[in-house]
Amino acid sequence: MIASYTDFGTTGPYLGQMHAVIATQAPRVPRITLMADAPMFDPVSAGILLSYLCDNLPDQTLILAVVDPGVGGERRPLMIRGAKLQFVGPDNGLFVPVVRRYEDCLIEAIDWRPSRLSDSFHGRDLFAPVAAALATGKAVAGIPVEPRELAGYDSNHDSNRVIYIDAYGNAMTGIEADGLSDERTISVNGKALRYARTFSEVPAGQPFWYRNSNGLVEFAVNRGSVSRLLNLRPGMPVQF
Amino acid sequence: MIASYTDFGTTGPYLGQMHAVIATQAPRVPRITLMADAPMFDPVSAGILLSYLCDNLPDQTLILAVVDPGVGGERRPLMIRGAKLQFVGPDNGLFVPVVRRYEDCLIEAIDWRPSRLSDSFHGRDLFAPVAAALATGKAVAGIPVEPRELAGYDSNHDSNRVIYIDAYGNAMTGIEADGLSDERTISVNGKALRYARTFSEVPAGQPFWYRNSNGLVEFAVNRGSVSRLLNLRPGMPVQF
Amino acid sequence: MIASYTDFGTTGPYLGQMHAVIATQAPRVPRITLMADAPMFDPVSAGILLSYLCDNLPDQTLILAVVDPGVGGERRPLMIRGAKLQFVGPDNGLFVPVVRRYEDCLIEAIDWRPSRLSDSFHGRDLFAPVAAALATGKAVAGIPVEPRELAGYDSNHDSNRVIYIDAYGNAMTGIEADGLSDERTISVNGKALRYARTFSEVPAGQPFWYRNSNGLVEFAVNRGSVSRLLNLRPGMPVQF
Numbered sequence: 001m002i003a004s005y006t007d008f009g010t011t012g013p014y015l016g017q018m019h020a021v022i023a024t025q026a027p028r029v030p031r032i033t034l035m036a037d038a039p040m041f042d043p044v045s046a047g048i049l050l051s052y053l054c055d056n057l058p059d060q061t062l063i064l065a066v067v068d069p070g071v072g073g074e075r076r077p078l079m080i081r082g083a084k085l086q087f088v089g090p091d092n093g094l095f096v097p098v099v100r101r102y103e104d105c106l107i108e109a110i111d112w113r114p115s116r117l118s119d120s121f122h123g124r125d126l127f128a129p130v131a132a133a134l135a136t137g138k139a140v141a142g143i144p145v146e147p148r149e150l151a152g153y154d155s156n157h158d159s160n161r162v163i164y165i166d167a168y169g170n171a172m173t174g175i176e177a178d179g180l181s182d183e184r185t186i187s188v189n190g191k192a193l194r195y196a197r198t199f200s201e202v203p204a205g206q207p208f209w210y211r212n213s214n215g216l217v218e219f220a221v222n223r224g225s226v227s228r229l230l231n232l233r234p235g236m237p238v239q240f
Numbered sequence: 241m242i243a244s245y246t247d248f249g250t251t252g253p254y255l256g257q258m259h260a261v262i263a264t265q266a267p268r269v270p271r272i273t274l275m276a277d278a279p280m281f282d283p284v285s286a287g288i289l290l291s292y293l294c295d296n297l298p299d300q301t302l303i304l305a306v307v308d309p310g311v312g313g314e315r316r317p318l319m320i321r322g323a324k325l326q327f328v329g330p331d332n333g334l335f336v337p338v339v340r341r342y343e344d345c346l347i348e349a350i351d352w353r354p355s356r357l358s359d360s361f362h363g364r365d366l367f368a369p370v371a372a373a374l375a376t377g378k379a380v381a382g383i384p385v386e387p388r389e390l391a392g393y394d395s396n397h398d399s400n401r402v403i404y405i406d407a408y409g410n411a412m413t414g415i416e417a418d419g420l421s422d423e424r425t426i427s428v429n430g431k432a433l434r435y436a437r438t439f440s441e442v443p444a445g446q447p448f449w450y451r452n453s454n455g456l457v458e459f460a461v462n463r464g465s466v467s468r469l470l471n472l473r474p475g476m477p478v479q480f
Numbered sequence: 481m482i483a484s485y486t487d488f489g490t491t492g493p494y495l496g497q498m499h500a501v502i503a504t505q506a507p508r509v510p511r512i513t514l515m516a517d518a519p520m521f522d523p524v525s526a527g528i529l530l531s532y533l534c535d536n537l538p539d540q541t542l543i544l545a546v547v548d549p550g551v552g553g554e555r556r557p558l559m560i561r562g563a564k565l566q567f568v569g570p571d572n573g574l575f576v577p578v579v580r581r582y583e584d585c586l587i588e589a590i591d592w593r594p595s596r597l598s599d600s601f602h603g604r605d606l607f608a609p610v611a612a613a614l615a616t617g618k619a620v621a622g623i624p625v626e627p628r629e630l631a632g633y634d635s636n637h638d639s640n641r642v643i644y645i646d647a648y649g650n651a652m653t654g655i656e657a658d659g660l661s662d663e664r665t666i667s668v669n670g671k672a673l674r675y676a677r678t679f680s681e682v683p684a685g686q687p688f689w690y691r692n693s694n695g696l697v698e699f700a701v702n703r704g705s706v707s708r709l710l711n712l713r714p715g716m717p718v719q720f
Binding site: 241243270271272274275276289296297438440450463 | 489490492493494495497500501504507511521550551553598599600601605
Binding site: 003030031032033034036049053057058061164166167168197198199200210211213223 | 254263
């Protein structure tokens with residue numbers, strides 16, 4: 001399966017044009033849109049979120065990940081083979097959380113270019129054909145890259161922050177939820193929130209934190225928008 | 241074919257994660273998103289709309305329907321086999337209009353649980369694997385349920401109301417259009433509207449009611465938004 | 481491959497119902513949504529954009545194009561076979577830019593009607609079954625149409641205008657970019673903009689024009705919305 005993970009949005013022709021390439025070059029490979037509104041222009045937040053989504057993706061999924069604010073500038077195209085999953089996308093920090101979280105990734109810079117490469121749409125022209133080739137078992141020429149050579153590998157990725165706000169207004173953080181005690185309060189924008197297991201345990205209108213279905217701490221309000229209630233924005237720091 | 245019908249919205253990872261499961265477990269079954277913005281948190285309106293959409297779905301479609309505000313609380317997971325269609329989803333009133341509208345449904349509570357079931361995402365963890373199994377001809381253990389045992393079966397589902405407002409601003413009601421005379425005026429929010437067969441029969445800017453392509457009474461304005469013009473909201477009562 | 485190109489939006493049941501038909505009637509043909517927010521109610525702008533998107537669609541794609549404000553009125557349904565691509569949709573000007581841009585198109589009025597044809601949803605009831613038939617190699621009865629007989633063929637399609645504003649706020653024009661000198665300034669809403677090759681060549685916040693990935697002049701701001709900055713709307717004239 002090929003799963004696209006982009007910040008293209010659900011409108012416009014971009015997602016469709018990229019999928020047109022993979023649907024044609026890998027017609028028998030199932031194809032889904034994992035997410036089209038990955039944190040926009042923010043490869044670090046997008047990478048943290050992706051690294052947790054990976055836990056719930058079926059084995060053998062190839063993720064075509066394009067969050068690429070610097071397209072047209074200098075950055076390498078990458079292909080990454082992990083134990084369960086593969087990845088294709090730009091070397092701009094997006095894959096650092098994945099590579100840190102999953103060991104034994106084989107990273108390569110893509111050493112192939114299409115006959116026509118636009119300046120602004122590498123998703124369609126370069127990454128999609130490579131993804132289709134890998135998903136159908138074809139080899140793509142690559143140059144080995146060490147994890148520490150990835151762009152932004154050594155920067156301090158502070159994941160104690162809001163990384164995504166969904167359509168319900170729930171606010172995901174980059175904080176792993178598994179090790180946290182239920183007694184812990186977690187603070188955001190000056191407000192300390194208590195834990196609840198599920199939405200239905202909390203009265204309507206009251207904010208809480210819970211362990212979301214991807215293993216992350218998430219802020220929510222039963223039948224309401226925590227982001228509106230507490231005025232939350234992506235990137236906001238979280239204390240706990 | 242598996243058709244998803246959810247209130248997840250088109251953004252975020254939820255729809256993609258659910259489709260990833262069915263694309264992997266039923267890779268050769270065609271898969272569509274019937275609707276991702278079913279009336280949110282409102283299983284009754286969502287169920288009324290679904291029951292009419294069913295008339296225009298191809299035979300043998302399996303509908304994976306997840307409008308589930310009470311996830312994490314107590315409610316049974318259901319699988320329903322009708323003469324033409326199958327359904328998988330929660331027992332919270334969502335399927336009552338379908339079961340009332342279509343006779344001879346075989347209803348079962350799903351007697352299977354995945355090895356890992358998150359508290360908040362049964363669409364991905366429970367309903368999607370069951371849908372993929374049924375669509376590929378596998379048996380899933382179930383416990384027979386009588387229609388009258390469905391949650392909310394006996395409640396008064398008043399369908400004389402606005403159930404959905406689409407992106408054009410058109411307002412669907414839950415009122416069956418087939419038996420209505422063209423002479424009938426229908427009132428909403430204090431305004432009585434006349435019938436027109438099509439948009440192009442009405443001057444731009446004038447509101448009217450018509451029989452929509454799913455057999456329901458719908459309010460519209462030619463090249464405009466009736467919801468904005470008449471200040472309509474989902475749930476508003478309709479008199480006729 | 482069947483690619484849908486509509487102004488239905490990504491919400492509501494319309495896109496899903498249309499895809500349900502093609503997924504069922506052509507289950508083995510890959511299927512993508514090329515674009516669901518084609519310029520709304522504006523077949524001319526939608527047609528200009530489509531004619532340029534065609535350059536980047538794989539050979540043998542069938543485009544199911546429905547931008548159809550006059551549905552219910554009198555207009556012919558069309559099927560068009562070009563050297564590389566096929567098209568199905570309404571005769572309302574939508575295909576004029578395609579037919580002008582690509583020579584040797586064989587145009588036919590569709591001489592088939594379904595047993596049940598709703599007044600307002602020809603995309604689902606008429607165009608989708610025809611698209612599925614053509615994509616699976618079945619014949620559909622048609623009546624030859626000369627290009628000059630197409631609705632709006634002789635009208636003056638001024639493409640020197642903004643035709644689409646995407647989710648980033650970038651504004652596409654209908655102006656072909658290939659022949660233009662990099663020295664050219666292009667004016668919109670009273671502001672003259674200079675050329676830049678890519679976003680990363682321009683300081684954040686400064687508007688510019690560039691050749692977009694579909695060969696059109698596009699206005700943009702590095703990490704910002706040019707439409708908000710310059711107050712641009714679809715249809716606005718462009719001078720150069």
